[in-house]
Amino acid sequence: MSKLRHMSAPLSSPPLQNFSWSPEPEQWLNRFARLSAETQARWQAPLGVSWQGDPLPMPAWVAVNQGLAADIGWPEHWHLGAESAGLPGALSVFSGNAAWPGMAPFTSVYSGHQFGVWAGQLGDGRALLLGEVDSPIGPQEIQLKGAGATPYSRRADGRAVLRSSIREYLCSEAMHGLGVPTTRALSLVASPQPVRRETIETAAVVTRVAPSFIRFGHFEHFAHSGEPGHLDALQALVDFVVEHHYPELANEPNRALALLDGVVKRTAELMAHWQSVGFCHGVMNTDNMSILGLTIDYGPFGFLDAFDPNHICNHSDDRGRYSWNNQPQIGYWNLRALAQALLPLIPEAKDDAQVVIDVLQTYEQRFPEAMRARWRAKLGLQASQDEDGELAVALLHTMAASKADFTITFRRLCDYRADLPPEHAANAPVRDLFLDRAAFDVWAHRYASRLQAEGSVDAERAQRMRRVNPVYVLRNHMAEVAIQRAQKGDYSEVQRLHQLLQRPFDEQPGAEADAGFPPEWAQAIEVSCSS
Ligand code: AMP
Numbered sequence: 001m002s003k004l005r006h007m008s009a010p011l012s013s014p015p016l017q018n019f020s021w022s023p024e025p026e027q028w029l030n031r032f033a034r035l036s037a038e039t040q041a042r043w044q045a046p047l048g049v050s051w052q053g054d055p056l057p058m059p060a061w062v063a064v065n066q067g068l069a070a071d072i073g074w075p076e077h078w079h080l081g082a083e084s085a086g087l088p089g090a091l092s093v094f095s096g097n098a099a100w101p102g103m104a105p106f107t108s109v110y111s112g113h114q115f116g117v118w119a120g121q122l123g124d125g126r127a128l129l130l131g132e133v134d135s136p137i138g139p140q141e142i143q144l145k146g147a148g149a150t151p152y153s154r155r156a157d158g159r160a161v162l163r164s165s166i167r168e169y170l171c172s173e174a175m176h177g178l179g180v181p182t183t184r185a186l187s188l189v190a191s192p193q194p195v196r197r198e199t200i201e202t203a204a205v206v207t208r209v210a211p212s213f214i215r216f217g218h219f220e221h222f223a224h225s226g227e228p229g230h231l232d233a234l235q236a237l238v239d240f241v242v243e244h245h246y247p248e249l250a251n252e253p254n255r256a257l258a259l260l261d262g263v264v265k266r267t268a269e270l271m272a273h274w275q276s277v278g279f280c281h282g283v284m285n286t287d288n289m290s291i292l293g294l295t296i297d298y299g300p301f302g303f304l305d306a307f308d309p310n311h312i313c314n315h316s317d318d319r320g321r322y323s324w325n326n327q328p329q330i331g332y333w334n335l336r337a338l339a340q341a342l343l344p345l346i347p348e349a350k351d352d353a354q355v356v357i358d359v360l361q362t363y364e365q366r367f368p369e370a371m372r373a374r375w376r377a378k379l380g381l382q383a384s385q386d387e388d389g390e391l392a393v394a395l396l397h398t399m400a401a402s403k404a405d406f407t408i409t410f411r412r413l414c415d416y417r418a419d420l421p422p423e424h425a426a427n428a429p430v431r432d433l434f435l436d437r438a439a440f441d442v443w444a445h446r447y448a449s450r451l452q453a454e455g456s457v458d459a460e461r462a463q464r465m466r467r468v469n470p471v472y473v474l475r476n477h478m479a480e481v482a483i484q485r486a487q488k489g490d491y492s493e494v495q496r497l498h499q500l501l502q503r504p505f506d507e508q509p510g511a512e513a514d515a516g517f518p519p520e521w522a523q524a525i526e527v528s529c530s531s
């Protein structure tokens with residue numbers, strides 16, 4: 001075990017002698033925690049409570065995201081800082097055992113709809129906001145996941161297991177690499193502390209970074225709580241989000257309505273982006289929907305392998321509510337829940353909710369438009385034509401009938417030679433993915449004439465398409481190998497995958513297997529809500 005640990009030497013090396021570091025205390029802005037104190041003082045409706053993590057025994061770094069650390073202006077060895085003169089070392093801070101001066105650890109309350117049913121109060125049951133730090137890429141909130149029970153844990157343990165924490169760490173960075181808006185992951189810490197799930201596993205803490213972790217469920221909470229001051233707190237939350245995260249809406253006559261419009265737009269774009277990379281979130285409950293349109297809360301997610309539009313990645317989702325094909329509709333459903341929550345702040349809607357419905361219904365144009373633009377890019381089309389969506393859907397039908405691999409099909413399509421017939425040997429790599437070659441040929445002829453109509457040049461098209469059709473996505477089996485090794489103390493595969501997935505559009509030497517079909521055993525992997 002100790003020998004294996006050695007493989008991740010740069011991370012597990014002892015703290016640098018005499019090196020200690022933390023951001024300057026005044027860099028911590030902690031605006032959300034401050035807002036909570038204000039709403040508490042004015043209306044007795046706090047957004048959460050100041051809190052501290054439960055001690056995590058024997059923490060060790062599994063992975064540290066130096067790229068993100070550099071983006072937020074932290075020095076190279078930030079994670080090796082040792083405790084000095086009362087300043088805790090980074091490992092203590094990012095395992096939830098201590099806080100740096102200026103941090104204001106805080107855990108927040110929200111509610112939500114889970115699987116279509118009102119679930120009432122939820123909240124950060126295992127997330128702890130350490131604080132909000134100013135940075136070269138703007139203020140960023142830094143949050144631990146799995147730092148122990150909070151007032152919102154509802155009798156659960158407040159922990160996250162190493163397995164699911166590796167999945168969150170890798171996938172949030174993989175999504176970032178793909179260009180999909182997402183919360184980020186700064187570090188991953190493991191501990192031998194046992195955690196009971198279906199079996200006994202061990203605890204881990206992921207540090208997440210985002211401009212804000214506010215969810216649709218925050219608004220639902222204050223809209224539906226019925227406590228004194230709840231609508232004032234709701235308005236304060238709207239004002240906060242608009243002023244800090246949608247400043248272009250600050251002067252709109254009704255901020256709640258304007259915010260809804262902004263969130264509808266971002267959510268439509270996010271759904272189209274997910275669909276285009278074959279990402280399935282798995283638990284699109286309203287408490288897992290970011291008000292900033294970020295991908296948030298990585299649990300039983302999955303990327304499509306053999307294309308099945310009804311693919312359900314979450315083993316606990318027996319009805320397939322959150323299947324790949326349903327995601328855009330569920331995004332819309334969730335936006336309706338958000339609209340409902342914002343209604344009390346929109347006086348124009350008192351007698352006639354049509355103003356709100358009109359904003360909501362823009363989703364019915366915005367999503368298909370965003371989706372068409374994504375498909376167009378994936379097919380390398382430059383001109384926009386009404387039937388582009390249909391051309392993509394026809395391909396998806398053909399892929400589904402043949403169970404063609406989603407990622408591999410689109411990647412191989414980059415090199416499709418439209419100047420040659422589909423049956424030409426040069427086109428075999430993509431054509432051979434289809435059991436029904438004739439069906440592919442019918443589609444390919446249509447594609448080729450569409451390309452010719454816009455004077456498309458194959459080599460240039462290939463270049464464009466390689467920037468939107470990834471070679472590498474985090475398939476379940478890849479994460480699984482990293483997890484199994486990490487559970488034995490070898491973190492090198494976590495680090496290798498993190499590196500690889502930072503540049504998912506570039507072929508990388510030695511990573512041929514990661515670009516290939518999933519192995520047979522991958523089908524047996526079951527991913528559920530248990531995390
Ligand atoms: P999720 O479906 O993972 O987004 O979680 C839904 C709710 O359950 C959130 O309020 C979480 O904070 C809470 N939760 C999930 N797992 C735990 C846990 N192990 N301990 C405490 N709360 C949890």
Ligand code: MG
Nearest residue numbers: 287288296297
């Ligand atoms: Mg959640």
